Amino acid sequence: SATGTFTDQAQTVTYVYTKDPIAGGDVTAKYVDTDGNKISDDVVKSGNVGDAYTTEQKTIAGYTFKEVQGSATGTFTDQAQTVTYVYTKDPIAGGDVTAKYVDTDGDKISDDVVKSGNVGDAYTTEQKTIAGYNFKEVQGSATGTFTDQAQTVPYVYTKNNVTPSPKPNDHSDAPESSKGNGNKNVSTSEKKNTLPQTGDSEGLSMIGMISGLFLILGTIVMILVKRKRQD
Structure with missing residues (x-):
């Protein structure tokens, strides 16, 4: 009793107090990829020093959860705390x-x-x-x-510019005189069978004339010898 009378016994009066709450530092849950890039909004938890906190893993489209860095659950302190959830990016097939x-x-x-x-x-x-x-x-x-x-x-x-090798019997590079205009290349054997040219015909004529003279002279001599024998 806060008030009363003394007795022959000792008495105790106890005053009980509740502690005033002390705001703790925020606990922030971050969601990042393996390069530390933010891939979802942060979630901030608030409470008094000594209160319990819990953070949650998210399901994020295009990513797969890898690990949590820090304490996913714990108690608030007078200091701010960070809990980081790390995700790997799901592979996306690229264009060829x-x-x-x-x-x-x-x-x-x-x-x-x-x-x-x-x-x-x-x-x-x-x-x-x-x-x-x-x-x-x-x-x-x-x-x-x-x-x-x-x-x-x-x-x-x-x-590459390549000069073609000449083919066998390819006369494409022959002089123009041997090409068109109706002219033909005459082989050696064909030349032998052609008529002699002007100079050759004159030589043959001279030989023929001399042979004829010898023939006439021989005939005259034979006639004279024959007559002489008859006489």
Whole structure:
């Protein structure tokens, strides 16, 4: 009793007090990806020092929960606390990257090479060695990352200038005099069977005349000898 009379016994009067609440520091639950980027709104918990708190793991579209950093449950203190929920991003198939191999006219000179991967993954395309062509340039990004869009990387080549080797019996380089205008190339055997030219015919005529004279003289001599024998 707070008031009363003394007795022969000791008495105790106890005054009981309740402690005034002390606001504790906030507890903040953060939701981030593996790079620390925020992927969902923070959740802030408030309470008095000594009160219990609980934080929750969220289901976030496109992400898979990996781990929690800090105390998911505990008590408020006079200091602010942070609980971090970490998520990994679900892979998203990216658009294909197609390496094309063309000449300067845009005509295909080798098979395409198609690369596939997830959005954000790195890609690399390669320059080919193509027989009969020299590499000129690449149009687009030879290396990069996959996106949600298809990408094309053209490799452009110039054609080699090759002088063709002459074929056997190919007279395409023969002089013009042996080509058209009705003229023909005459072989050696054909030349032997042709008539002699002007100079040759004159020589033969002279030989014929001399032979004729000898024949006449021989005839005259034979006649004279015969007559002499008859006499």
